[in-house]
Amino acid sequence: MKIMKMSSQLGALVLCSLALTAAAQPDLSKIRPRVEKIPVADMERVGKQSGLTSCFWPATVSPSTFNILIPDSGVVYWVSQYRLPPGASLSLRGQFPKARHISLNTYDEAGQPVDRLNDLMMAPNAGSANPFRPHARRDAAQRDYHVNLTQAAVTAGTRVDDASRPTNTLYAPQDAAVQLWYRVYVPDQGADLKGAVPLPVPVLQLADGRRLEGDAVCGEIVVKEGTLRDVRVPTEALKPMFALAGATSAYHPAQNPPSWNAFFNAPLSATNLLIGTPYEGIRARLDASRRGGFYSTLDNTYMSAYIDRRFGEVLVLRGKAPTTPRTFAGAQVMEPAQLRYWSICKNRSLSDTAVDGCLYDEQIPLTADRSYTMVVSTAAARPANATASCGVAWLDWGAAGDGMGNAAGGFLAIRHMMPSADFTQSLFATRKPGDEAATLGPYFPSSSYTGKADFEKLGCKAS
Known part of the structure; x- marks a missing residue:
């Protein structure tokens, strides 16, 4: 999913060029996107109606929930936002759904893509299978995985070297609230929109040694305000x-x-x-x-x-x-x-x-x-x-x-x-x-x- 954004530099360039070819032209410098944070109350209301959200995944984008940001109706997008305390680490444990494709993606505070971990890049847990790999059985009974979200000096526009990426590691920017999106494409016939498995569950390891899972994580790191942003x-x-x-x-x-x-x-x-x-x-x-x-x-x-x-x-x-x-x-x-x-x-x-x-x-x-x-x-x-x-x-x-x-x-x-x-x-x-x-x-x-x-x-x- 994308929205095409006009930068202030582009506006200046176009204005300069137009000045060479016409005496009058629209003020293109005004064509800049507005970013509006969806109120938390609206996310909670829509989430309750849809039954698709959780404490860690408080918002969804889809034609039937928040139809914004140029979505694809073959996909449901789950959105979270978190900020880790010093010394903490975060991971996700989940199950590969019955679907065409999944991915986890991190973004900076401006909504620019930083990193992604798609299904082919995810190794299953011992004794489990990844049903998305070519020729894999899609009906495997054991389909568990565990992904680490590692904060590092990564920025939008610079691809992470996949060859040196540690197994099941998704990078997130440092010193900022992290926007995390989870996508599920084309659930199998008869499966729910999650692909007949629960949403990925957060696991938080705090610096003092405490380990929290699921809803217990939310009060520690989830930042609901500004999780979902409308840009137009x-x-x-x-x-x-x-x-x-x-x-x-x-x-x-x-x-x-x-x-x-x-x-x-x-x-x-x-x-x-x-x-x-x-x-x-x-x-x-x-x-x-x-x-x-x-x-x-x-x-x-x-x-x-x-x-x-x-x-x-x-x-x-x-x-x-x-x-x-x-x-x-x-x-x-x-x-x-x-x-x-x-x-x-x-x-x-x-x-x-x-x-x-x-x-x-x-x-x-x-x-x-x-x-x-x-x-x-x-x-x-x-x-x-x-x-x-x-x-x-x-x-x-x-x-x-x-x-x-x-x-x-x-x-x-x-x-x-x-x-x-x-x-x-x-x-x-x-x-x-x-x-x-x-x-x-x-x-x-x-x-x-x-x-x-x-x-x-x-x-x-x-x-």
Whole structure:
């Protein structure tokens, strides 16, 4: 999960560049995210309603709990925040869930990713098995693990050397409140959202020799205030970017056909709003190195496209799907695949960071050669043949649009997770803006607008 953040340095750079090309321009320096702490009372109320939280994990992000920070509906995100007293150490004991993927991630106080420990990096306890490893039995009865959270001089933007990482060690920044996120992707059919196992349990070793577990840990280290933070660009600051003079698209920032752009870093991604305007050339002057976004994970990367159904009430996507493990029905073995997970989501905007709907790999009908056809529309405009039985996936556009007054707007995001070493056509293989189609090849989606009636003329098996 990510939110694309405009830095003050980016605002200054764009303003300087615009001054060279136009006499008047929006004040882009105002496009900065606001960070609002979700009140503890709200976290407790939502947690009680959902039944998903615990003392150590007091908040969740999901479409049904806190639909913020551009989530993926195939995932539930648990959030904790703690501060260790001097001389203390923290670990987590847990069980590998019945699910597609899990990970633990630490962040600094600004929400930038510091480190992660994904399931492949986690060794099971003696006598237990890790069901996420290639060819492993997913139905193992003993599936326990123990992870150490070690505070060290680690910072966002600098990857920990996995080769020298001690077994089952997740690093956290020193001298600060640590934000810790736990992700569970695609629980097996019949399992709860936790994957049929309890949440990881904290184990605290204090300097005086005391050892505390579970709820007893909370009063010692958990910092509930500010655990969950909503981050968004104010609508009044973002709207001028949607109305830039000289835009080539009648419904800027959406293009026809949609313009897909890989995520390299937050400042560059924010300037996708300049595409199709006299200021698009500014993007070529910006740093295109790949870095994490706000509350992103190092195991995912993305590409996105602004969309608008005033171009056509139905948006059709066609492409080839990478292989992924098919785990939902409770497969006994974790099959190797090109990606661990991929999905496509309809989101709103940087001002309203909710998700309206997602489809993940197993939810998308495929032909024998792994081709797919997907329709994005409102429920009212859904073609009669946009059904799984007709070989067509349907993604709900939602009624909110971009969440800023344009019910026709929004953006799509495609997520790729953990490519295999021999899969060279994932989004991780992109090296610069503009090489998305060449890098992904058949896995790059063709995208076009049409009408409901026109798509229905294709009949069943419209792919």
